[in-house]
Amino acid sequence: MTVLLAVAVAALALLPLAHIVVAAVDVGWSGVAELVFRRRVADLLGNTLRLVAGAVAVCTVLGVGAAWLVERTALPGRRVWHVLLVAPLALPAFVSSSAWISLLPGLDTYGGALLVVSLAYAPFVYLPAVAAFRGLDPALEETARGLGLSSWAVFRRVQLPQLRVAVLGGALLVALHVLAEFGALAMLRYPTFTTAVYDQYRATFNGPAATMLAGVLVLLCLVLLLAEIRLRGARGYARTGAGAARSPRPVRLGLLTGPALVALATVVGLSLLVPLAALVSWFATGTSARVDWAALATTTGTTLALAAGAAAVTTALALPTGWLAVRRRGPLATLLERTTYLGSAVPAIVVALALVTVSIRLLPGLYQTVPVLLAAYAVLFLPRAIVTVRAAVEQSPPVHDDVAASLGVSSPARLWRVTLPLLAPGIGAGAALVFLAVVTELTATLLLAPTGTETLATAFWSASSALEYGAAAPYAVVMVLLSAPATVLLSRDPSSRDVRRGLTT
Template sequence: MLLATAVAALALLPLGYIVRYSADLGWSGISELVFRDRVAELLWNTVRLLGGTVAVCAVLGVGAAWLVERSAVPGRRVWHVLLVAPLAVPAFVNSYAWISLLPGLDTYGGALLVVSLSYFPFVYLPAVAAFRGLDPALEETARGLGLSTWAVFRRVQLPQLRVAVLGGSLLIALHVLAEFGALAMLRYPTFTTAIYDQYRATFNGPGATALAGVLVLLCLGLLLAELRLRGRRQYARTGAGAARPVRPVRLGALTAPALLGLTGLVGLALAVPLGSLATWLVRGASTELDVPELLTTTGSTLGLAAAAAVITTAMALPTGWLAVRRRGPIATLLERSTYLGSAVPAIVIALALVTVSIRATPWLYQTVPVLLAAYAILFLPRAIVTVRAAVEQSPRLYDDVAASLGASAPDRLRRVTLPLLAPGIGAGAALVFLAVVTELTATLLLAPTGTTTLATAFWSSSSALEYGAAAPYAVVMVLLSAPATVLLSRDARRGMTT
């Protein structure tokens, strides 16, 4: 309980910092900093990009999921893998690819295009899972009553996709609020880019904190809105027996347009960034590729990612264990606190840790422990989810039997508990590892002087318009991110028919 409480306290540190600093400023100070024309402009830019991205991603994700899961479009397995693959390309790398090809893309339309192409798989994946969970008998009955394919989709399938689409849309909205690298490269100002600029230009604590407070309120508003829209309706199939096999809808004359649409989506989301990376890699290979620097940066990135994976997973263990073995209001509160902390954008977490370290522990400012703390706050839920699932599947009986045989608590932990939880621990560590490899915002603000990661090295070169020098770092990040994409596509396509 004590360890889980300490983990929750760390996760809630950024929120506590915002609340405390806002209280110190008082209402007059807050109103002076917040109610300005510049803040209104940032709010408009952020909200319209968020709304546009969510709408575009919902249409692309649900449409692509229907084609893959419910239509007879040729090559469904291949399309599934290709539609998940854009997750291996970080949004700021995607932005670099587009802006290096089309320098005039620094508009709202350009930002909407790049962000939507980066994030639509977050709707596509849950929509695919939801389609696979629907009983086709309902759809066949609707068709038997004379409904067209479009009417079946609108009146039968779409209502049952509600939870999946809302969950994916919430995830996209939170990503858009937190996105820095892609939007800064496109020169599209939002709250996140403004906070970073103000912090870097003037180290303006009150101004940056006021903007961070508005950003946190937007995040909390999104979480509440998603709960409200989801409602309490149940969508699970409760009938006995197995679901009937799916009979794909034959597209007929629409096959060619469907293939053209899928080809265009995959081309824009995957072929363009990978082609741009390949082009700049070839152009810069002879003059700008510094192999020793690339190896050193890759090594430091892998070292930080490994340390963060070990520490974050270790922190997740007491919370995941408590949530299953000691169910109750307190355990639930401690577990949910970690999710709330990670919902705060990385820029706010970094700003909070900078201020706290300077004021309370100045000797820790710009050190590796502070950076690892930021990674832990950001990625704790990824580890807790997998650890909790492993604990759920670990029978309490084994531990009780070991205790009855006289095994001490440390022995039971070493010889019984940890081996049973190893798969979940490994999965959580892998998820954290891959997330840290491509993390940019917190690393830019908190990395110790002289410490460079693949993301920050890429950012430094691309910001200086040295696209050839930036390409190798982007390629390595994509290669390191690819395993997670492979796992996602493999797990989701099990049981799919061609």
């Protein structure tokens, strides 16, 4: 039974990819060639690749540099800087882009798009780099310094090779997020595949054209995944013994302390203070700044209800896969678990487009209904729940279930009285991660939400698109407040690595 449930979950996760393949077969090679091999597609490909490459490069420099300053130097206030560098994750990228474009209307260029997405996604490189620095053996660095190597040489020849896997993982997250980003780039009027798919679908409801563009986007995602695996390689840097736990000796910056503080302050100011200042300005001077408290309360309630429903559904779907991956280890269990990650690697607009097509063709009554929207959330955020559920199953000894079975307790009773209480922390953590993700989800909600249904993200989008920044500000503030718990979890120094993995999945 568990295997069948896990297969059903994997099939749901693969639905967007299956939709692209079926659509391509229906259109035929000549149709695909006509829709894909066009000047417009080449322009979109150039824009997208240029933005992805630039964002990965900038985020890598910012993330690794900031991580080294915080973890390996005697910089004043390192713990405070750590929190401030993670805090931008509480600001959705489309909120930051709206703030920037309201302050600098001329920012709708490649440089503006690169600035906004780099500041929004730099924490995805910073966090794994910090974790990797904390896991390095300081004895290697001290030995290198004892041999006369400078701090820069130690970083380049000792630390950086050991950071490779973490930095590549963070860079992959940045690249996938930039490929999938819609709201921020649409606000900045920077055309990419994601914005083109949305415009194509909304303007003409041209299914084949939108689907083929989405297919190119999926291929780009798969290329990035394969490239990350290739670049990661098979070389390992793990030490053979546990060693003695101790902190590394911090590097004294001397005259470079001032420039380092200015650099970090600039990054924090641009990524955090500028958007927050824009929100305050919208409240204070916006002509639409009168808050409609009733509308805000209704929209917040709708958002919380959808987030709670998505958290419950997604966590329930994660249970059979997480259980199977630990209790029935093998090729099939591994394949089913990895399949769920493929679904989440697909941009939200592709997931939404697939569910729109499936619901219209097979179940017209479900089009633009809450169940379809919850299914989209499940496909997008399943890994966040599976990561924590699997960790809980691994920490739950199977002997408890065996003892209950030996005492004659039925399977349903064992599930209710033994298994679920043991898994409760992991289930709760997974549900919380999905809940927080749904609160700020924009793209799938715009395409799939029932008519008349508004969430905080879509209400903010509607108001900011109409340049009613004062009216948009309250929705942004509530989203930031609801996203803050995730930032708090990420900025702590605990041992809950699986929760941190789920937050950045």
